[in-house]
Amino acid sequence: MLRVLKNRFEQGYKTSKYPYEKIVLPERFRGRPLINKNCAKEIILECIKSCPQSAICDKNFSIDMGKCVFCGTCEEISNGEFVKFSNNFELAATKKEHLITDGTIYDLKQNLDLKFKKLFGRSLQLRQVSAGGCNACEADVNVLNTPFFDLSRFGINFVASPRHADGILVTGPIPKNMKTALLETYEAIPEPKMVIAVGACAISHGPFYKSKEIVEPLDTLLPVSLYVPGCPPHPITTLHALLTYFK
Numbered sequence: 001m002l003r004v005l006k007n008r009f010e011q012g013y014k015t016s017k018y019p020y021e022k023i024v025l026p027e028r029f030r031g032r033p034l035i036n037k038n039c040a041k042e043i044i045l046e047c048i049k050s051c052p053q054s055a056i057c058d059k060n061f062s063i064d065m066g067k068c069v070f071c072g073t074c075e076e077i078s079n080g081e082f083v084k085f086s087n088n089f090e091l092a093a094t095k096k097e098h099l100i101t102d103g104t105i106y107d108l109k110q111n112l113d114l115k116f117k118k119l120f121g122r123s124l125q126l127r128q129v130s131a132g133g134c135n136a137c138e139a140d141v142n143v144l145n146t147p148f149f150d151l152s153r154f155g156i157n158f159v160a161s162p163r164h165a166d167g168i169l170v171t172g173p174i175p176k177n178m179k180t181a182l183l184e185t186y187e188a189i190p191e192p193k194m195v196i197a198v199g200a201c202a203i204s205h206g207p208f209y210k211s212k213e214i215v216e217p218l219d220t221l222l223p224v225s226l227y228v229p230g231c232p233p234h235p236i237t238t239l240h241a242l243l244t245y246f247k
Contacts, residue, residue, distance in 0.1 A: 015150045030070040030085035034103040037061050039082040047074040066099040066203040069231035092228045092241030108244045120246050124156045127165040131182050133172030137199035137232040167194035173201040173208040179215045194225040199232050
């Protein structure tokens with residue numbers, strides 16, 4: 001016991017003070033893209049052509065963050081003249097169409113379903129479902145349980161059984177052999193319940209969007225309440241989404 005107290009004294013307080021204090025991510029972090037529509041058209045067209053996810057709209061030159069894997073190809077090609085990724089990690093949205101951005105700030109607080117905040121604002125239990133993911137999103141979701149983020153201090157926990165859950169947090173593109181497991185997990189959760197899509201794969205199939213082994217998008221199978229884009233989303237992006245939507 002004395003050794004534990006000694007270690008605690010030596011190490012100090014390790015938990016992040018977010019959201020009570022502002023957090024700034026490293027400069028290399030790619031957050032919400034900033035778009036200059038006045039850039040030379042040939043540069044824009046080259047970015048559209050080179051985007052591996054077809055995430056750049058050729059009509060209004062906006063970027064679909066639900067498709068984007070934040071690879072930075074468009075920023076490199078345009079040398080930051082057309083697209084420049086900002087440090088803004090507040091990317092989540094309640095509707096898929098709200099993930100399409102021209103760089104303007106989207107206020108998640110203005111688009112909340114207050115029903116869920118009222119029901120689960122004090123205690124939220126989630127069952128995480130890895131539907132064929134590469135484990136990147138899963139790993140960064142698991143990081144939320146570490147002492148630095150300490151998700152449980154907000155009353156949010158991941159549970160082993162869907163029967164103990166208030167909703168599911170889905171990662172991965174949903175291959176054919178995971179569809180039944182996903183649907184049965186959702187069915188096992190008592191009403192009322194919600195679905196949270198985390199990562200490009202869960203939102204738009206990500207890099208697998210042309211694969212014949214992938215079923216229809218998650219939001220056509222289940223009613224998605226919250227979208228958290230990224231490949232993978234930074235843990236603080238997911239944390240911001242959960243705290244804003246439910247707390």
